[in-house]
Amino acid sequence: MQPSFICRSLPYSFRRRPMNDQQLLRYSRHILLDEIDIAGQEKLLAGHALVIGAGGLGSPAAMYLASAGMGKITLVDDDTVDLTNLQRQIMHTTGRVGQLKVQSGQQALEEINPDIEIVALAERVSAARLGELVQSATVVLDCSDNFATRHAVNRACVAHKVPLVSGAAIRFDGQVSVFDPRSGTAPCYACLFPPDQKFDEVQCSTMGVFSPLVGIIGAMQAAEALKLTVGVGESLAGRLQILDARNMEWTSIRVARNPACPVCGTAHPA
Numbered sequence: 001m002q003p004s005f006i007c008r009s010l011p012y013s014f015r016r017r018p019m020n021d022q023q024l025l026r027y028s029r030h031i032l033l034d035e036i037d038i039a040g041q042e043k044l045l046a047g048h049a050l051v052i053g054a055g056g057l058g059s060p061a062a063m064y065l066a067s068a069g070m071g072k073i074t075l076v077d078d079d080t081v082d083l084t085n086l087q088r089q090i091m092h093t094t095g096r097v098g099q100l101k102v103q104s105g106q107q108a109l110e111e112i113n114p115d116i117e118i119v120a121l122a123e124r125v126s127a128a129r130l131g132e133l134v135q136s137a138t139v140v141l142d143c144s145d146n147f148a149t150r151h152a153v154n155r156a157c158v159a160h161k162v163p164l165v166s167g168a169a170i171r172f173d174g175q176v177s178v179f180d181p182r183s184g185t186a187p188c189y190a191c192l193f194p195p196d197q198k199f200d201e202v203q204c205s206t207m208g209v210f211s212p213l214v215g216i217i218g219a220m221q222a223a224e225a226l227k228l229t230v231g232v233g234e235s236l237a238g239r240l241q242i243l244d245a246r247n248m249e250w251t252s253i254r255v256a257r258n259p260a261c262p263v264c265g266t267a268h269p270a
Contacts, residue, residue: 019045023115027069040230041069045116047229048072050133052125052153053143054101055079056209057167059091060218061141061225066109066116068226073109074119074133075102088211130156139225142166143218147193151263154189157181158264163235164189165224167217172210172245174217177255178224178236181264186237187255190263213245 019027019042030036030044049070051062054077065073079101081092089101096104102120109118125133134140134156142153142164150166157164163180166189180186220241227233242251259265 023069026113026115030068035232036230040232043230044069044226045071047138048074048136049225049229050074050076050137050140051143052076052141052149053145054089054091054105055085055143055145056088056214057169057218057221058141058143059089059105060215061143061167061222062105062109063091063112064219064222065141065225066113066118068222069113070116070226070229072117072119074121074137075105075109076121076123076125076133077101077105078122078124088209088214090215125152127152127155131159134162135160137162139228140164141221141225142189143221147195150189150193151195154179155263158188163228163237165221165228165236167221169214169217170207170209172213174213174243174245175240176217176220176224176236176243177240178228180228180235180237183237185257187257188261188264191258191261192240192255194258195262210245213243216243216245 019038024031027041030041031038047070049065051058051073054062054075058075058077062073062075081097081099081101081104083097085092086094091108092101092104100122102122106118106120130152140153140157140162142150144150144153154164157179158181161181163178163182165178167176168174179188181188224236228235238255240253240255242253257264
């Protein structure tokens with residue numbers, strides 16, 4: 001069985017000025033936590049979260065990252081807001097139907113917290129572009145809805161040794177995990193879902209999704225990303241959490257690294 005990977009504080013590339021009185025007040029409930037305190041909040045303010053997907057999962061994840069004071073959030077999505085999105089994609093509004101999701105998301109996040117930087121990228125990123133974006137991030141949140149994107153994001157995270165928080169939700173079923181390539185023993189996404197294995201692509205547009213489910217999973221993704229950035233507690237590396245929202249039952253599955261993994265295995269160095 002693979003033991004849980006202990007979170008370590010992530011390096012951050014720049015030092016911010018000391019928090020002002022307004023920031024100390026805004027983040028006071030974090031600062032009161034011994035595990036975060038002022039030092040941890042400063043790490044968040046110096047952090048950079050790359051969020052792939054600004055829909056059902058990306059909405060709550062990005063909103064919690066913004067409210068918590070993640071200093072820079074990059075949203076990546078090439079889609080526009082549709083009326084059918086509003087049942088669950090809480091970052092968007094009726095008045096912004098037809099707008100690019102990243103623009104709508106940027107507006108929502110800036111209204112939540114004008115103290116942080118929001119970068120909106122309306123693009124379907126290539127592998128090379130993903131590598132460029134990932135290497136500048138503290139943590140990556142995969143909030144996409146297809147296996148091709150998930151595998152591309154995973155490869156970039158493994159190559160640049162940036163922790164990945166992955167979530168998925170369909171119908172009443174959700175899952176979340178962390179894949180941390182900084183550890184020599186933690187699995188990557190491809191260890192769990194081999195890229196050469198066939199999986200049925202199921203999408204909300206055809207199968208439906210329970211509205212609060214994406215909120216639960218997206219909030220957990222934000223929680224894991226914040227923990228990784230501060231360096232507190234144990235992450236979900238080596239564990240897959242599966243939620244049956246019909247009965248509100250969680251199942252935890254241990255996931256071991258696959259030595260033959262085509263992405264992170266010893267025979268296939270990134």
